[in-house]
Structures are given as C-alpha cells and as structure tokens.
Amino acid sequence: MTTRLYYDLAALVVFALVIVLGVPALMGFDGFELNTFARYLALAIVSLALALSWGSAGLLNLGQAATFGMGSYAMAMHLKLKASGEALPDFMGWNNVPELPLLWVPFHSLGFTLLAGLLVPAFVGGLIAIFMFRARIAGVFVAIITLAFLVAFQLVVIEQQGITGGQNGLTGLAPLSLMGWTVDTYGVGFYYLVAGCLMAAITFGLYLTHSKFGLILRAIREDADRTRFFGYNVANYQTVIFCISAALAGWSGMLYTLVLEFASPTYMSVSFSLAIVIWCAVGGRDSVIAASIGAIIVNLLEGRLSDVFVEGWHLMLGVIFVLVVMFMPRGLHGLVSDLWQWLRRGAGKQRNSSPVPSVGRQPVKSGQER
Amino acid sequence: MSQLQVTNLHVDFGGLRAVDGLSFDVAQGEILCLLGPNGAGKSTTLDLICGKTQPSGGSIRFEGTDISQMLDFRRARLGIGRKFQVPSVYKELTVAENLSVARSSRPGIWYALTRIALSDGRAAAPILERVGLETKANDLAGNLSHGETQWLEIAMLIAQDSRLILMDEPTAGMTIQETERTAEIFRSLSASHTLIVVEHDMSFVRTVADRIVVMNRGAMLAEGTIEEIETNEEVKTAYLGH
Numbered sequence: 001m002t003t004r005l006y007y008d009l010a011a012l013v014v015f016a017l018v019i020v021l022g023v024p025a026l027m028g029f030d031g032f033e034l035n036t037f038a039r040y041l042a043l044a045i046v047s048l049a050l051a052l053s054w055g056s057a058g059l060l061n062l063g064q065a066a067t068f069g070m071g072s073y074a075m076a077m078h079l080k081l082k083a084s085g086e087a088l089p090d091f092m093g094w095n096n097v098p099e100l101p102l103l104w105v106p107f108h109s110l111g112f113t114l115l116a117g118l119l120v121p122a123f124v125g126g127l128i129a130i131f132m133f134r135a136r137i138a139g140v141f142v143a144i145i146t147l148a149f150l151v152a153f154q155l156v157v158i159e160q161q162g163i164t165g166g167q168n169g170l171t172g173l174a175p176l177s178l179m180g181w182t183v184d185t186y187g188v189g190f191y192y193l194v195a196g197c198l199m200a201a202i203t204f205g206l207y208l209t210h211s212k213f214g215l216i217l218r219a220i221r222e223d224a225d226r227t228r229f230f231g232y233n234v235a236n237y238q239t240v241i242f243c244i245s246a247a248l249a250g251w252s253g254m255l256y257t258l259v260l261e262f263a264s265p266t267y268m269s270v271s272f273s274l275a276i277v278i279w280c281a282v283g284g285r286d287s288v289i290a291a292s293i294g295a296i297i298v299n300l301l302e303g304r305l306s307d308v309f310v311e312g313w314h315l316m317l318g319v320i321f322v323l324v325v326m327f328m329p330r331g332l333h334g335l336v337s338d339l340w341q342w343l344r345r346g347a348g349k350q351r352n353s354s355p356v357p358s359v360g361r362q363p364v365k366s367g368q369e370r
Numbered sequence: 371m372s373q374l375q376v377t378n379l380h381v382d383f384g385g386l387r388a389v390d391g392l393s394f395d396v397a398q399g400e401i402l403c404l405l406g407p408n409g410a411g412k413s414t415t416l417d418l419i420c421g422k423t424q425p426s427g428g429s430i431r432f433e434g435t436d437i438s439q440m441l442d443f444r445r446a447r448l449g450i451g452r453k454f455q456v457p458s459v460y461k462e463l464t465v466a467e468n469l470s471v472a473r474s475s476r477p478g479i480w481y482a483l484t485r486i487a488l489s490d491g492r493a494a495a496p497i498l499e500r501v502g503l504e505t506k507a508n509d510l511a512g513n514l515s516h517g518e519t520q521w522l523e524i525a526m527l528i529a530q531d532s533r534l535i536l537m538d539e540p541t542a543g544m545t546i547q548e549t550e551r552t553a554e555i556f557r558s559l560s561a562s563h564t565l566i567v568v569e570h571d572m573s574f575v576r577t578v579a580d581r582i583v584v585m586n587r588g589a590m591l592a593e594g595t596i597e598e599i600e601t602n603e604e605v606k607t608a609y610l611g612h
C-alpha cells in the first residue's frame with residue numbers, strides 16, 4: 001500500500017513533466033499545435049472521472065456523456081450570452097422565442113456558470129445514484145439505467161430547440177474572459193490552463209483512491225454485502241463517488257467547449273459515451289493517471305488514423321478495443337505493472353541463485369469477470 | 371439484563387418455514403453455541419439477527435432496541451458483527467487493507483474522505499500478531515492459504531470489535547491445533563464480547579460453550595449446559611432419527 005502510493009506519486013511527477021514541459025517543447029510552444037493537444041487533455045479529465053466510478057467502485061456509468069454535456073452547455077450558454085451582448089442569442093430569434101428563457105438568465109455570471117458546470121452534473125448524477133443505489137441495483141443494471149438516461153437526456157436537449165439550439169447546438173461563442181484575461185484558445189496560456197486543470201483533477205483523484213474512502217469503494221466493488229456488515233452505508237459511498245465523477249465530467253465538458261468553441265448534442269451521444277469507456281479501458285481503469293493517458297493515446301491515434309483512413313478508422317478503433325479487452329483486461333496500466341513485477345522477480349531470481357517459489361504470487365486477474 | 375432477546379421469531383421462504391417460533395436470550399459476555407441437524411435453521415437465525423434476512427414475524431431486541439426491521443448496516447453500527455460460513459475476505463485487497471476496512475468504528479463518509487488509508491495500517495499490527503499473520507500484512511488476501519484466510523477473518527472480527535459476534539462454523543477446515551487456538555481466542559474475546567457460534571465440532575463446543583441451544587426444524591429443541599444437552603433424550607432422537 002505504501003509502495004503503491006510512492007509509485008503513483010512518481011508517475012504523477014513524470015506525467016506532469018511530460019505535459020507541462022515535454023509536449024509543449026515537442027510542439028515548439030506553438031499555440032495552434034497545442035490546441036489539438038489541449039483537446040486531448042480536456043477529454044482526459046472525463047476519462048479519469050469514469051476511472052473513479054468504474055475502476056474504484058465498479059460502477060460502469062454509460063451516461064458519463066450526459067454530465068459531460070451539461071458542463072459543456074453551461075459554459076457555452078455563458079459564452080453565447082457574451083457574444084450576443086444585449087440582444088437575444090441568434091438561434092432563439094429563429095425559433096420565435098420572444099425573450100431570454102429564465103434558465104439562461106443566471107448564466108450571465110461567470111461564477112454561476114462555473115459552479116453550475118460542476119454542481120448541476122453532480123446533482124443530476126446524485127439523483128440517479130440515490131434511486132439506483134438505495135434499491136441496491138448493481139452490476140450491468142447500472143450501465144443499462146445510465147445509458148437509458150443518456151439517450152433520454154440527449155433527446156430532450158435536441159427537442160428543446162428554443163433553449164438549447166437543438167441539433168445545431170450552441171455556436172458563435174465569445175472568448176472566455178477570466179479575471180481580465182481574455183482566453184485565446186490558440187495561445188500557449190490556454191494550453192497551460194487545461195493542463196493545470198488536468199493535473200488538479202488527477203491529484204484529487206489520486207487523493208481519493210488513496211484515502212480510506214477509496215479503500216472502502218474497492219471493498220464495495222469486491223463484496224458490497226460484506227461491506228454492509230461492517231456498518232458502511234454502501235449506497236451513500238456509491239452516491240458520493242457518482243456525484244464526484246459527474247462533477248469532474250462536467251468540468252471536462254466546460255473545458256471542451258472552450259477548446260472547440262461550440263457545444264453540440266453529439267457530446268451527449270451514445271457513441272461518445274462509449275468512447276469514454278474505451279479510453280478508460282485502454283489506459284487502465286484502476287488508475288486515474290492511466291485512464292488519462294488512455295484518453296490521450298486513443299485520441300492521438302484517432303487524430304492520426306482519421307487523417308489517413310477517413311472511412312476505416314472507426315473500425316480500427318473497434319478492433320483495438322476488442323484486442324485490449326481480450327488480451328489486457330487491465331489496460332496499459334495492467335500491462336506495465338505486470339511487466340514491472342516480472343522484471344523485479346527476474347532480478348530477484350538472479351541475486352539468490354535458488355529459485356524462489358512463485359506459486360500463488362501470480363498477479364490477480366481482477367475485473368476479468370466484470 | 372440479557373443483551374440479545376429473540377422472541378417468537380418466524381421466517382418463511384416461499385412456504386417453507388425455516389425458523390418457526392424461536393425464542394432465546396443471550397447475556398452479555400456469554401458464548402452461546404447453536405447446534406442442530408442440517409436444515410434446522412441455525413444459519414438462518416444468524417441471518418435474521420444480522421439483517422441479511424428479514425423476519426416474517428416476531429422480534430429481535432439488541433441492548434433494548436428493537437432491530438427486527440432495521441437495515442443490515444445499521445445493525446452492524448449498533449455492534450453486531452458477522453462471520454460467514456464461506457470465508458469472505460476481500461481477495462483483491464492486502465491483509466492490512468482488509469483490517470482497515472474491518473476497523474469500522476467510524477463508518478461515515480466524511481471521516482473516510484479525510485483519512486489516508488495507510489495511516490491505520492499500523493494499528494493493525496497487534497491484531498495480526500495475535501493471529502500469526504504479522505509477516506503477511508502486505509500480501510493480497512487472495513494469495514493466502516485456506517487456514518490463513520480463516521485467521522484473517524477472525525482478525526477482521528477482532529478489529530471490527532463488535533459487542534455481539536455471530537459466527538457460522540468458524541473452525542470448518544481447520545486442523546486440530548488451529549481449532550484449539552481458535553478456541554483460545556474465543557475465550558479471551560468473551561470477556562468483552564458476546565458470541566453466538568454455529569458449530570458442528572463437538573470437542574470445540576465443549577471447550578468454548580457457556581450454554582447451548584439445540585434447534586430442530588426451525589424451533590428450539592433443548593437448551594442448557596453441555597452435560598444437560600448430552601444426556602437429553604429428545605436431542606438424541608433428533609440427531610439419530612426415529
């Protein structure tokens with residue numbers, strides 16, 4: 001346990017160095033290039049949010065895109081109001097909306113927007129979680145319920161054209177001004193804003209997984225009933241991690257709107273939600289750092305592949321996912337840690353010439369059956 | 371006053387009456403052994419007390435509080451611990467982490483959020499020493515042998531420090547030496563804890579039991595000390611048939 005903490009801290013430092021120095025240096029501190037990478041970093045946050053609920057607590061949330069979308073729309077609403085000035089946002093005019101809907105009014109304030117981008121997803125996630133976990137729903141049913149919610153939520157957003165911009169989403173946004181600084185999406189400063197957010201999110205996630213809270217979640221993942229007989233209110237623990245995960249997804253959505261300068265209902269699509277699961281699985285859902293790296297790698301690959309194979313890259317992504325699930329159920333993180341164990345055991349064998357019995361020390365293939 | 375009072379307890383499983391009008395009391399600090407042939411309702415009785423199963427009728431009072439409709443985790447908070455027949459440790463956690471989960475005197479979320487998990491690993495050392503697992507603290511529980519797993523479970527019960535501990539066949543699969551050591555630990559526990567033990571090993575029962583309740587077909591057949599039970603004619607009939 002202690003050693004694991006040191007590994008994770010070392011990994012955090014290496015990851016931070018790569019993100020803060022390595023990548024910008026590689027791109028020659030060019031804001032335009034870095035913008036693409038900032039997009040990956042923003043998506044890494046939603047991937048690590050899923051790692052917290054799926055990896056730590058075993059709750060596969062297929063509705064993660066819905067909470068991501070809420071954050072994204074919150075930010076877009078604020079920026080749309082800024083772009084429109086005193087006038088009504090343009091699409092409302094096209095939809096014959098006479099005056100600014102009440103829902104939009106508080107989004108004039110940036111403070112409210114930032115809070116809403118975190119708290120609305122957390123609240124909605126918490127509401128679903130309370131109903132599910134009080135009733136002791138678990139396993140695949142959590143995935144089904146959250147997926148159903150996602151589909152319904154996306155439908156509502158598309159239907160309510162006058163408020164949400166419908167199928168077109170919210171476009172023509174103003175740049176964000178943060179305490180007097182007008183954020184230039186193609187500047188180096190913006191890259192560091194996103195990178196800072198990701199590092200903060202990872203540090204928070206690491207703290208959670210190493211706290212007693214994280215330990216109880218792992219206990220619940222393995223045997224919820226046993227954990228109840230120790231006096232833990234399992235439903236509350238699950239609800240809290242669901243809220244935290246949803247809030248982080250909202251945060252990721254806000255950054256994503258800043259990167260792409262629009263919000264679209266495709267952010268709440270089933271395929272996007274499944275993509276998050278793929279990133280998380282490829283990186284390794286046991287670790288928030290690994291899940292972030294998974295998001296970055298898959299999106300990087302996607303960017304490169306979709307340039308070369310315009311039609312076929314979705315297929316390739318699918319094949320990669322199938323291979324990962326079949327051959328590395330714990331993702332890249334599992335592969336690396338198995339390799340590390342194997343190297344260490346090899347080194348140990350060389351030192352004491354007598355072979356150490358290694359039966360029963362095989363790495364536990366956790367999560368294969370889940 | 372008795373710590374646990376079970377009064378006229380009933381439970382039905384789809385027409386099968388697994389426990390039928392069972393009543394007994396357990397005093398503070400007592401070791402009560404539940405005996406009976408297979409299907410007598412012993413495990414079900416433990417399930418009813420810890421909240422795994424809801425009773426169809428009757429009442430269970432723990433230290434004066436009626437707990438018969440209370441949720442399982444709330445009963446655990448009141449001070450009722452349970453060891454299951456199948457060893458149930460967390461195989462993907464280390465031995466020290468298992469004990470950290472078991473140490474649940476403060477099960478609230480806020481407390482858990484503000485504690486780094488490894489900090490109460492050190493507190494586990496004396497308990498691990500007591501059951502002879504001190505060198506295994508950082509091993510995954512899934513890598514322990516069957517006997518060690520049993521010891522870990524007993525260590526977890528000690529760490530949980532429940533006032534009333536329910537044990538389902540704690541010595542199943544143990545060697546004679548291990549059984550003797552378990553009996554010793556039970557006797558030392560009984561100073562501050564009450565134990566209800568379901569057990570088939572009569573020599574073990576003879577060493578630990580203060581009192582015995584014999585069940586048959588969901589009801590109490592006999593109650594008393596080991597001598598009284600061993601000479602009871604009805605008990606002999608129930609076990610040997612006819």
